[in-house]
Amino acid sequence: MAACMNWLVLSVMVAIAGRVLSMPRGQVPDVPMAEFLTDYLNRQQRLPLSGPMEVPDWPSSDVVLGQVSGVDVTPLNSDVTPSYAVVVFHRGDKPWTEGTFDEHNVMPESERHNITQDTIVVIHPDTGDVMESFGADMFYVPHGVTVDKDWNLWLTDVGTHQVMRIPKKETVPDLILGEKFVPGNDDTHFCKPTDVAVANNGDFFVSDGYCNSRVVKFSKEGKVIGHFGKDTAGEDAAPDSPYMLNVPHSLALVEHLDLLCVADRENQRVLCYNAGLKEPEKFGEFNRTLVPGREVGMPYGIAYNPKEDVMYVAALLSQQPVWSQGFSYSPARAFTYDMEGSYLGGWGYILPNEAEQGPSIPHDIAASPTGLDVYMADVLQQAVHKFTQAPADRKYYG
Ligand SMILES: *[C@@H]1O[C@H](CO)[C@@H](O)[C@H](O)[C@H]1NC(C)=O
Ligand SMILES: *[C@@H]1O[C@H](CO)[C@@H](O)[C@H](O)[C@H]1NC(C)=O
Secondary structure, three states, rough: HHHHHHHHHHHHHHHHHHHHHHHHHHHOOOOOOHHHHHHHHHHHHOOOOOOOOEEEOOOOOOOOOOOEEEEEEOOOOOHHHHOEEEEEEOOOOOOOOOOHHHOOOOOOHHOOOOOOOOEEEEEEOOOOOOEEOOOOOOOOOOOEEEEEEOOOEEEEOOOOOOEEEEOOOOOOOOOEEOOOOOOOOEOOOOOOEEEEEEOOOOEEEEEEEEOOEEEEEOOOOOOOEEEEEEHHOOOOOOOOOOOEEEEOEEEEEHHHHHHEEEEEEHHHHEEEEEEOOOOEEEEEEEEEEEEOOOHHHHHHHHEOOOOEEEEEEEEEOOOOOEEOOEEEEEOOOOEEEEEEOOOOEEEEEOOOHHOOOOOOOOOEEEEEOOOOOEEEEEEEEEEEEEOOHHHHHOOOOO
């Protein structure tokens, strides 16, 4: 009886959530409502659908971006306004397409043109204006961006299979890891590395990546400390072993728990491992499942919000709103979990105007140092979105 009630309430709430964002539409493929709702609930599992709200008209209209693969925030001096800035990493006029790599994960010579636009754009969190931009003629297929506590930028280029560090206030790298254009799986090679996480002591982690199943830990000097992944899983590891990573796509450190969390994209789960910052010998030990397999779709980006002790997960449930009976039902694109793995809400719906612009992939996510704002990069929509929990800024749609 209770279960039945629950189903009814959920169905009605989902229907309402969908209709709030609905738009009449003509010739669209229709799915039966019951089938849609069942699927929606199976994948999204639990309500409530609630969380930070999107800030409209941000960034300003003169911010022109290509495929936006990465977003992070950099703290600024706390006695200035703004107290932080948003850093976006994008692909300019060079989208990642079918021809970008050959079957050996190598960029063919004919594709090796670096991007001539500034690929790194720093945006004011309030006005949405460009504060600064650089990174032209350096990158081939931009992917992850991470700002560490010393304001160094860490960038991954899946085209060159390299990881770069650009020091604070500089525009050229002072550290480059990986052999340019040469994929591999050892201490000096990556294969399409996706993201970097940097600990306060300077140790850093690289998720590697699209074609390796591992996470590599480095000392602050850039020496390999260890790694975990398929290589360390053991001969008889089950396919769902926590070490059988399939496209580790994003990293988030939770230092007070000494955990490194990994968005294991193709396995549709988020897992956390011992980061070995306090007990180095425990590095790589599996610790907990934050998002169980297939709960919210493919997690592309994860970000820890230390102010609220929650993890944000940007995930792809479906590339497009689902159309049914003339209405679109937009899935949430972001989800909040506590560190025990409890689901707290889904949010960041695809808005009608975005739906008009075509498919959406939430590719990266970042939480502001204030704990109030969240930024999400959308690789297909070539956009970055701002969400906020500040009550005064809240905007409700519908
Ligand atoms: C970027 O492309 C230019 C023009 O082809 C080339 O001169 C330069 O060396 C390239 N930079 C990198 C970092 O590959
Ligand atoms: C997981 O991490 C927590 C917090 O650091 C720790 O208390 C716990 O012992 C760890 N569990 C495992 C299985 O490693």
